[in-house]
Amino acid sequence: MTATPSRVFVARLAGIAVFDPSGDQIGRVRDVVVMMRPAPRAPRVLGLVVEVPPHRLVFLPITRVTHFDAGAVIFDGRINMRRFEKRGSETLALGEMLDREAELADSGGERVVVFDLGMEQSRTRDWLITKVAVRRAGAGLGHRWAGGGRGTARLGLRRRHGETLVVDWGAISGLRMVEEGQGAASLIAAFERMRAPDLANVVHELSAKRRAEVAAALDDQRLADVLEELPEDDQVEILGKLDVDRAADVLEEMGPDDAADLLGELPSEQRERLLALMQPEDAAPLRRLLSYADDTAGGMMTTEPVIVSPDATVAEALAQIRSPDLNPALAAQVYVCRPPNETPTGRYLGTVHFQRLLREPPPTLVSAICDTELDPLRPELPLETVSSYLATYNLVSVPIVDENGRLLGAVTVDDVLDHLLPDDWRESGMDDDSGTGVDAEEVDAEEEALRGKEW
Template structure:
């Protein structure tokens, strides 16, 4: 072996090659089994192969580890399925709080595995971070052996650590990290996330996984999370539930949010109404450029929605009064702050009817190089906008999120 000791965090994502140098996949985790009065034994690795399937690589097939890569004689075509006694070092162990022999606590940030003989690897050193002693910087770090810590784990603090780490990640990466957790631990983390953060993360998952997670939560909590989701995402999610559960959740949701979702559910999935979001930026014609830019600057506004504002007659929430037109963000930047937006309407852009097909919406976006297109009802009232990401979601294969989760995982 070219290296006798390896820190596990450095293995994550490392390339796996055969003896001839052909890439076979990349490392996703390290599989161990516990032993009485001894450090856990490494039995293999979880490898994502070139087909993006997670397979098991026995540690006995590993020829060398080092230089950010791993050489193996072969990888299995058997999909990895975690057994009851097995622990994944990255997904199950890192981030846990442990108690040292002196009674103090620390968080396990990394650990090393060492080769004790041909094909015999075990957990070696633990890299620990102790609590901060001042409000600045990090707490002190230390190296310890497996025998220097108690096996018991404070599950509450462990979950807090995971929640805090997910808060620092983009929603798409946080979704991938959650899906890598064992089922029960994933639910524990979901329970401790704030409503808005869980909503953001769920929006990056396939609907089947969303339903799976929310099925483990109380109805009141699920309704609160749905309130925080974009109405079109909430509608897509409810559409994947049983009608009875969907109606129960709609009754528990905020009435205004539930009305938006009900309206979206009434449209066909292949129509502008089924694709749109009901929360565009809407202003009156006498609003100033400064007022419009202030609305666009809000942190919670998605980039595609911030690309243009909609101008209507009152009321200014969908469904609005008569739709007057749109003003592009770029045009707002060219005019003084006191200019009225009603004078800046783009007279080339026509709205689409809520009953328009997804193909019609796609052609409108492509023909005018738009990132969003306004949607009106038969009376000419603005009911929403379809953004380019809504169209891409529709055009991509149904399981594209599941494929993306696998590629990120």
């Protein structure tokens, strides 16, 4: 094991694994908690926010961290599993300090943007924020847009070349004040490799102000993916703060079932305005989904399952389910229908499961191997019927057809779980408040001594 480096940059901690002394991973770093102090004293690092399964954020005191290694944080094995709640005297280094503007001392008030913070251990063994990595104003991370107005394509983050500096904490001013209109590019860059459900958990824990700023900085597809994983209240809040044209763009990028669920939470006037702004081919399936009750097969289904014609080959079907953007539950089978191949299709003929596709020669026609024995379901059937059907036949999705036998969509097992779990399942996480390897009261006392101390 290598020695702990003398300086650690907090943005590089984002997402790295946290291990106990025996080498078992308990979670990943999501942020660093600091306490701001009167100038010129540097902020003191109190601890790390660690995400433990399933999507629960807990506080790891910095006093329990034994090593910062390349790609890993090692702690002494004792941690309080109570959900982390930020206190009024605390600041999140990643969530709140990155992308702040500040002034360089002795430079005539030159503006710079913070993109990282360096922490070091003092002679008293305390960790302090001693360095600030900044980029001169106008030379930071930003977004590039193609054109403007409705239908504009956001192309994602780009780097504008410019001078970057690492300066002492005392060489800047202005970071202690809350900034309106704060950017979020550096925060997003720190978590750019994070999967959408994990990023959604980070976004959920931010203040409403920072959530709006992060949403403004994300590209449409990434924001759509994150919205699909957020609680409904967060979805409505974020969508309501977007420009209405961009809100319509983001809804077009969401899965139809998730977009319809979100639209269903909005006032009817706002919902109709957004639908009117969307492309007709995107709005039409959402209107169909909104016509069904939320807890029916029609209300849960997606209108974009994998559909092939009866004259398609096994090779062609496999090529479709290989798409990396396809939900794994939807990729588990293809539905054979007569043209047209977009919902509502021509007559539904049957289903071919991907395992069957893997066992057949590539030139084989899917119509020769499709399963016609299991009947599809109708859109008005309730949640209980759909869940029983999936459980009875050990399926991960079920086709939904209309009275004329045309495929309308498919309900996947994750859609059913979303409706069977409590409304707050995304937020509830683990209920165990105990520590590991030590009496929970002892962990509580040590944490309170650290976080409650006046420095």
